[in-house]
Amino acid sequence: MADRASVAIRISGSLCPDLLPGFCAALASDGAFTDWEGTAFDPDDLDTSVPLYLADHEVAWGRFEAIETFCVNHALVFARWAGGAPGAFGPERVVFDGTTVRRFSASDDDEILISAETVRGLGSYAAVLSHLAAAELEIPPFRIDGRS
Numbered sequence: 001m002a003d004r005a006s007v008a009i010r011i012s013g014s015l016c017p018d019l020l021p022g023f024c025a026a027l028a029s030d031g032a033f034t035d036w037e038g039t040a041f042d043p044d045d046l047d048t049s050v051p052l053y054l055a056d057h058e059v060a061w062g063r064f065e066a067i068e069t070f071c072v073n074h075a076l077v078f079a080r081w082a083g084g085a086p087g088a089f090g091p092e093r094v095v096f097d098g099t100t101v102r103r104f105s106a107s108d109d110d111e112i113l114i115s116a117e118t119v120r121g122l123g124s125y126a127a128v129l130s131h132l133a134a135a136e137l138e139i140p141p142f143r144i145d146g147r148s
Contacts, residue, residue, distance in 0.1 A: 003085035005062035007032075008110075010051040012140040013076035013098075020144060026066035031056050043144060052142035062089060072096055079139050081110040095137050104135040112136065 009032070015023060020043060027041050032054035034041050041054070054067070062082030071078045075098050084090040093106040105113040112135045114128065122128050 002060035003062075003088035004058040004060055005083040005085050005089075005091075006055070006057045007059040007062055007064055007080065007082045008053065008055040009064055009067060009078055009080040010053055010139040011067075011071060011076055011078045012051045012142050013071075013074075015074070015076065015142070015144045017144055019074060023070060026070040027054065029066040030059070030064040032064055032067060046142070046144065048141055048143040050141055051139040062092070063094075068094070068096070068101075072101065075099075076142075077137070077139060079137060081106060083108055093135055095135060097134070097137055102134055 024041065024043075032041070033039050033056055034045075034052075034054060036055050036057070041052075046052070054064070059082070062085065064080060068078065068080065070076070076096075077098050078094075078096050080094045082092055082094075091106045091108050091110075093104045093110060093112060095102050095104070105115070107113055112132060114131065118131070119128055122131055
């Protein structure tokens, strides 16, 4: 049985309407909802002024694998937070900026954590600030092309 954690993801970008069925299939595969209460994604209810927010409790390995793969394959920017599973993995934030996937240690409250070892490895205050900026990437609104 897989270790499980709560997961939330914010997605941005423009999705071609032809890709909507595949996107919805990824959401269904991962069991992602638009809130913690289990509201299913409905494209007709999409608020195009904000990123798409999806979440669920008890997600295997703390990853939305199908959603994240879909986003990477179609250059949809995202930031995903996952809580930890004691003895298996700690909380993390994963950010995809459209080209690169980066992982960051985080708290259970989705605050970025940085170890002394990482600080030493980065070597300068400017590099630490750059590291933190990458972790805190602003996620623009999500929309389906052709919908307002």
